[in-house]
Amino acid sequence: MNILKLVLCCFVICACKQAPSNYTEQSFKNTQLEGSVFGTFYQVTYDTDANYEVQLDSLFAVINTSMSTYIDNSDISKLNRNELIDVDNHFKTVFSNSEAIYIATNGAFDPTIGAVVNAWDFGPEGKIMDLDSLKINTLMQSVGLDKVSLKGNKIIKPEGTFIDFNAIAKGYGVDVVGEFLESRNVKNYLVNIGGELRARGLNKASGKIWTVGVENPNFNGTQSINKVLSLKDKAMATSGTYRKFKIDADGNRYAHIIDTKTGYPSKTNLLSISVIADNCMTADAYATAFKAMGIERVKTFLESHPELKVFLIFENDRKEFETLSLNGFGEN
Numbered sequence: 001m002n003i004l005k006l007v008l009c010c011f012v013i014c015a016c017k018q019a020p021s022n023y024t025e026q027s028f029k030n031t032q033l034e035g036s037v038f039g040t041f042y043q044v045t046y047d048t049d050a051n052y053e054v055q056l057d058s059l060f061a062v063i064n065t066s067m068s069t070y071i072d073n074s075d076i077s078k079l080n081r082n083e084l085i086d087v088d089n090h091f092k093t094v095f096s097n098s099e100a101i102y103i104a105t106n107g108a109f110d111p112t113i114g115a116v117v118n119a120w121d122f123g124p125e126g127k128i129m130d131l132d133s134l135k136i137n138t139l140m141q142s143v144g145l146d147k148v149s150l151k152g153n154k155i156i157k158p159e160g161t162f163i164d165f166n167a168i169a170k171g172y173g174v175d176v177v178g179e180f181l182e183s184r185n186v187k188n189y190l191v192n193i194g195g196e197l198r199a200r201g202l203n204k205a206s207g208k209i210w211t212v213g214v215e216n217p218n219f220n221g222t223q224s225i226n227k228v229l230s231l232k233d234k235a236m237a238t239s240g241t242y243r244k245f246k247i248d249a250d251g252n253r254y255a256h257i258i259d260t261k262t263g264y265p266s267k268t269n270l271l272s273i274s275v276i277a278d279n280c281m282t283a284d285a286y287a288t289a290f291k292a293m294g295i296e297r298v299k300t301f302l303e304s305h306p307e308l309k310v311f312l313i314f315e316n317d318r319k320e321f322e323t324l325s326l327n328g329f330g331e332n
Helices: 053-067 073-081 087-106 116-118 133-140 167-183 282-292 296-304
Strands: 012-018 031-037 039-048 149-151 154-156 189-193 198-199 208-215 225-230 233-239 243-248 255-259 264-268 272-277 309-315 322-325
Touching: 031 053, 039 053, 039 167, 053 073, 053 087, 053 167, 087 149, 087 167, 087 282, 116 133, 167 198, 167 233, 167 282, 198 208, 198 282, 208 233, 208 272, 208 282, 225 322, 233 282, 272 282, 282 296, 282 309, 296 309, 296 322
Parallel strands: none
Antiparallel strands: 012 208, 031 039, 039 189, 149 154, 189 198, 198 233, 208 225, 233 272, 243 255, 255 264, 272 309, 309 322
C-alpha cells in the first residue's frame, strides 16, 4: 500500500535466539535488497545469491496500480471516482479478507471509512474546511463495508463510498513478497516493509531464528526498543497512534484512527498495538482494528481468537507507559 498506513513501530534486530543444536554454523552471507515502496522503506533478506530486485519492483508496481489511493489512475482511485472497472486478483483478495475481518470485528475494521479519514486531514485527499457534525453525519451515510459487494470482477458500491485499503494492503504486500520467494524455493527469509514483517526459517548468516523488536511509542521522535522477540514462520504488524494525532483545546489527544461508528478520531490511551498472525495481511488489519476497539474489547475478542498474539503499549493515568502481552505474545 503506498503509504498505506503509518510507518511503523517495529524493526529488525541483529541479536537472535540460539539455533537448534543440530545446526552447523558456517560462514554465510544473506542477500539483502532495500528500497522505497508504499511511502516507506522495504528490506528483504534471504538465503540465496539470486537478485530479485527487478521482480520485487514489478510486484510493488502491480499492487500500487491496484490499490494505492495516492495514485490517480490506480484501480481503487478509479472506483472511488465511481468508474466501472474490472479489479484484479490482488484487489479481490484484499477485499475478501477485509470483508471477513469487518464482520469478525463488528465493523471496527472498515476500509470504507476513507472519506471521513480524508475529512479529518489524515488521508490523501486533504482536509474539508470548517468540518462540523452535519458534514460528518453526511459522510458517515456512505460508510460501511456491508454496503459494498464483489460481483465477479466488479465492485458494486454507493457513489459516496470511498474505499481505502491503507490499513491492510501494506501487510498484503509483505505476504506477496514472501510468497514470491517461496515460489523460488527460498525457505529462509525476512520481509520488512515499513516495519510490517514476515519471517520464515532461520537467519542463515547467524544460524539463529529471526529476531525483531517493538519500538517504544516516543512522542519526541526518538527510537528505543520496548520488547525483543523471536519470529519464526509467522508475521507481525504494528500500528501506532503516537505519530499522527490531533490535540484539542483541553489537551486531549486524538488518534489518526477514525471511530467507524461515530466518524470522529478515537480518543485512546492505546499507543502501540503489535499483532502476530500466520500472515501479515491479517496482522496488519487487526492491528488497526484493535486501536479502535480499546483494551477491554481487545481482551474479550482475543479470548475466542487464540491464533492472534497481541502486545499493547498504553499510557496510564500518570502518563507512564505500560504494556500488556495477550495470548502468549513473545513466548517461544
